[in-house]
Amino acid sequence: MQEKYEFCPNCQSKISSSIFSENIIVLESYTRLINRFTENRALAHCQKCQPDLLEKARSNCFDILEELKEKLNAQTFKLRKLTQFVPIVTLQVPQDWKYKSLEIVSAQTVSGTGIISEIASNWTDFFGKDSKFYSEKIKGGEEKCKSILRAQTIKLGGNAILGTDIDYSEAGGSKGMLMVCMAGTAVKITNLDELDYNSVALNEIDEIMNVVEQLEIQIEELTQFVEKNGNSFTRN
Numbered sequence: 001m002q003e004k005y006e007f008c009p010n011c012q013s014k015i016s017s018s019i020f021s022e023n024i025i026v027l028e029s030y031t032r033l034i035n036r037f038t039e040n041r042a043l044a045h046c047q048k049c050q051p052d053l054l055e056k057a058r059s060n061c062f063d064i065l066e067e068l069k070e071k072l073n074a075q076t077f078k079l080r081k082l083t084q085f086v087p088i089v090t091l092q093v094p095q096d097w098k099y100k101s102l103e104i105v106s107a108q109t110v111s112g113t114g115i116i117s118e119i120a121s122n123w124t125d126f127f128g129k130d131s132k133f134y135s136e137k138i139k140g141g142e143e144k145c146k147s148i149l150r151a152q153t154i155k156l157g158g159n160a161i162l163g164t165d166i167d168y169s170e171a172g173g174s175k176g177m178l179m180v181c182m183a184g185t186a187v188k189i190t191n192l193d194e195l196d197y198n199s200v201a202l203n204e205i206d207e208i209m210n211v212v213e214q215l216e217i218q219i220e221e222l223t224q225f226v227e228k229n230g231n232s233f234t235r236n
């Protein structure tokens with residue numbers, strides 16, 4: 001419910017709705033935005049004082065968002081270096097591991113091999129050698145799949161992948177597309193210190209993920225607040 005004001009609680013301008021000098025109290029959503037993102041705590045604003053304050057609120061809000069996103073990027077950068085330490089094993093039940101199963105993780109990559117590889121492959125097949133080209137393509141696909149599995153795993157709060165399975169197939173018929181599929185179970189090892197893995201890196205991942213989660217919550221809350229109080233705020 002909007003109160004009736006004779007004067008704007010913020011700038012004391014006269015509130016009137018005559019056709020000659022209209023100055024009305026603006027929507028509460030604008031005041032909420034101004035109150036949240038500027039130092040101004042007035043109970044309401046009028047058409048005269050709102051535009052500048054709202055612009056200031058908008059600009060401050062974007063600064064805050066920008067700062068949060070930069071923090072998130074910095075954490076992501078650290079994670080990129082650390083995820084390589086997340087073990088991916090084909091074993092179903094590794095000895096000495098104590099863990100909690102989380103969820104299945106899976107990844108697919110498709111890469112083109114092209115016409116040149118066909119010639120190269122025939123040539124090397126003739127001599128019974130491995131096609132270097134193919135093995136490089138496969139290796140590349142595998143590495144990409146592993147990165148995806150690791151990213152999914154840490155997102156789930158895990159630190160290792162068990163029972164990993166790899167499949168290769170040709171996709172796209174005669175187009176020479178090579179598909180690599182990988183799937184496993186994301187788990188959280190609970191006795192890291194007793195195992196022969198880089199526990200420092202894996203624990204750091206855990207800490208970073210907590211920070212990331214907090215940042216994501218803040219960004220989400222901020223975005224929702226802005227959206228709820230007028231979409232126009234988020235544009236431009």
Ligand SMILES: [Zn+2]
Nearest residue numbers: 008011046049
């Ligand atoms: Zn005013």
